[in-house]
Amino acid sequence: MRALLVHNPHATATRPAVTDVIAHALSSELKLDVEATQRHGHAISLAADAVGAGYEVVIAHGGDGTLNEVVQGIAGTDVKLAVIPGGSTNVWARTLGMPNDAVAATSLILRKLGEREDRRVNLGVANGRYFAFCAGLGYDAEVVRMVERRIRMKRTVRQASFLWCGFLAYLAGRGQDALLSLTVDGEPTHAGLRAVVCCNSSPYTYLGPLPALVCPDADLDRALDVTGLTRVGLLSLARLARAALTSGNVDRLGHVRTWRDRDRYEVVATAPVPLHVDGEFVGETDRLTLGTARSALTVVA
Structure with missing residues (x-):
């Protein structure tokens, strides 16, 4: 499965060492590419480009702001979204039942991808x-x-x-x-x-x-x-x-x-x-x- 890990190096709870562990674990089972966000809004274009490039899943590692940007890029497509918490609150990841620990969440995501556990959900829209x-x-x-x-x-x-x-x-x-x-x-x-x-x-x-x-x-x-x-x-x-x-x-x-x-x-x-x-x-x-x-x-x- 081809996957893109989009991570925000400036998110509240992210650390380079932890991101490296996550990337290593994911790459052991996925055909993984890794991109770091460089500016506000960058995750939107990274996620949208992933859709055009044929990725099957985009994995967002950061806070809820990073998650929201990734959603803008893949909503309405068949590309799957997985979330690894890396912010101060991580509301969406916890709502989906993800552990609040990034490494534990990575392990769970790999299991769910392997067992094809996913679901289609609604999104809200605020002024587009x-x-x-x-x-x-x-x-x-x-x-x-x-x-x-x-x-x-x-x-x-x-x-x-x-x-x-x-x-x-x-x-x-x-x-x-x-x-x-x-x-x-x-x-x-x-x-x-x-x-x-x-x-x-x-x-x-x-x-x-x-x-x-x-x-x-x-x-x-x-x-x-x-x-x-x-x-x-x-x-x-x-x-x-x-x-x-x-x-x-x-x-x-x-x-x-x-x-x-x-x-x-x-x-x-x-x-x-x-x-x-x-x-x-x-x-x-x-x-x-x-x-x-x-x-x-x-x-x-």
Whole structure:
């Protein structure tokens, strides 16, 4: 089987020695080529080129940002995706049941490839960009943007960087000023939202070993779920975090609105607000269209 390993040497938890071990293990059973990303967005072109070159599987080693870029290049094709965790959180890999240890994940991937264990799953689409597990408009996207500006901090303290930047974003009031209006499958508009999170799978993220169930019923085999917040004050965010990390009953909170298993959402904001997909900041927008790409990706899982 012809395979391409795309690795991000700057991902939070990647190390050259570990990447060498992974490549050696993979090459023992696969016809393997290895490419390192050199810049933001590079994994997109590497994955797309792999499709044209006839590779059967692309193996992404890095964080969720690297994974998202690879997805852009192979979605809608027959090329399989395998994921080896190398970031600070590794949401997608853990959602697929991969070990959070890169070497252990490599061993599992080889077994699954040998036994042809794979499945076709849905992807989300946010303004034309695919996402594997989540997209966020507003406060959480501002947190992602602030973390991306602090790469050294992220590599040093990992997930704690998101907690710190979440506090900084709250103090600065960023991602909190605009009002968002949501239309669901053409139904009447739901106004007065301050932030929107859309999930293609659950969990939304992890805090250490704890899954954060912001859209607890989201599933790779269904359409998209959305959770909207009418308030993003410190107490409201703390209550949301507590519910997401303990019971998953976020819909019982007074400032939370939820929609499940819908094919299309449209969001209009009173001012441009930050947007992220799979934990990667992609810019600001005042209009967002969310949809489902059915059976768009084959994953080794």
